[in-house]
Amino acid sequence: MIELKNVTKIYPGQSVPAVKELTLTIQDGETCVFVGPSGCGKSTILRMINRMIEPTSGTILVDKEDILNKDPDKLRMSIGYVIQQIGLLPHRTVAENVAIVPRLYGWSKEKISKRVDELLELVGLDPEESKFKYPAQLSGGQMQRVGVARAMAADPPIMLMDEPFGAVDPIVRGHLQDEFLRLQKEIKKTVCFVTHDINEAIKMGDTIAIFDIGTLIQHGTPQEILSNPANEFVSDFIGHDRVVKKLTLLQVSDVASGIACIVRENELNNISQKMQDEKTAVSILLNGSDSPCGLITAQDIEKASDASPDRLKEMALSKKGAFIEGTELLTDALSQMLEWDTEHLGVMNRNEICGVLSLTDIRKYASGKEGEE
The missing domain is CATH 3.40.50.300 (P-loop containing nucleotide triphosphate hydrolases)
Incomplete structure (x- = not known):
């Protein structure tokens, strides 16, 4: 033109x-x-x-x-x-x-x-x-x-x-x-x-x-x-x-690669096995209204001296804000990870969970290695 x-x-x-x-x-x-x-x-x-x-x-x-x-x-x-x-x-x-x-x-x-x-x-x-x-x-x-x-x-x-x-x-x-x-x-x-x-x-x-x-x-x-x-x-x-x-050039949904294990409070006893079966390292806790209210990782469970359901619920709820819309920018995602002291965020499409974004996903994109396995 x-x-x-x-x-x-x-x-x-x-x-x-x-x-x-x-x-x-x-x-x-x-x-x-x-x-x-x-x-x-x-x-x-x-x-x-x-x-x-x-x-x-x-x-x-x-x-x-x-x-x-x-x-x-x-x-x-x-x-x-x-x-x-x-x-x-x-x-x-x-x-x-x-x-x-x-x-x-x-x-x-x-x-x-x-x-x-x-x-x-x-x-x-x-x-x-x-x-x-x-x-x-x-x-x-x-x-x-x-x-x-x-x-x-x-x-x-x-x-x-x-x-x-x-x-x-x-x-x-x-x-x-x-x-x-x-x-x-x-x-x-x-x-x-x-x-x-x-x-x-x-x-x-x-x-x-x-x-x-x-x-x-x-x-x-x-x-x-x-x-x-x-x-x-x-x-x-x-x-x-x-x-x-x-990180301002891409949205969360462009980079997020993980899947989440969805659990409710009555499934916390068996959370580790469920995560293994679904081949994921991240679980998202749903409340009684089926809305995400917390996030817990396999690493969190391994570090916990007490892995009782009450303790797991407490750990999950400590990251109640670890969720982000897929349309948000990666800069916003990184800021949210730092705010909630987590390396994972649940990715939302309005009210639906559609995946997980990890700090590793962001690192790969930032370093130009997003195409590598």
Whole structure:
């Protein structure tokens, strides 16, 4: 969808290129995150893609067509653009802000009104509550949502997002990131997303392009970059906790490999034999309502000086919180293991037990040995 070939940008009066001989391909429907320190050329690349500034040399293709052959205004109307400062017109209502590009296209009032309502719902705003408000009446998070809605108004195939969530507090930022990831699953736009935050890049990107002083240092999937940083700059930039960062890339259900032995209180006398028969080292205790209320391992039983049913029940209940939804991230699982002092968690699919996650499962993935027996 977007292809940059040997693109260079040198601003007048500067000897060092803002962008130097950049060659990069972004596939249709892909979110590519540009990340790097301030002044490394990330925003300049976005502005060259929609011709807010012109490249000094090189070629930029959008859908296989050289952008220099396109009318700049029409090009920009076909590309959604979201910036950190949002840029909503203060004297226009939310609905009027969202409708700017559709009006330029000459849409009918009825079509525009329907599209505005549709988009506000899509970004999590109640149309009736928000569309007649002015930007000053909105919170920072609400304004960012309106900015995203405006960028999507004419259903552009490409969206350029320059630090779109950087001006809001961390909690709102997390909500906005999650909302956009949900949206992207539905709308499947080609997105160029600028950030200076490597954690945001890992969370948001199908691919990540890491820059330094106008030069592309490494381009790949989050998994590739975290597993094999190209050089010391990339390694330092992504941080010494890169192995832990890998745990944000997968859900618990992607890695969990174990099965659990399900027991009730009247079966605790025979728990060791039952675990052997079912070839598992983990038992999950159910209460009278058939809900999981504790977890016990073969290792726990071996260490116990008193393996009476009462003692086993007490041991199991001491890990009453050792359960996690399969949709949670591995980082959350590791945190929960540390909190409950256990190397195993029961994996849940809502109210049903669907397996066991072990610390060994996490270790194998983190070390790149998940395919080994």
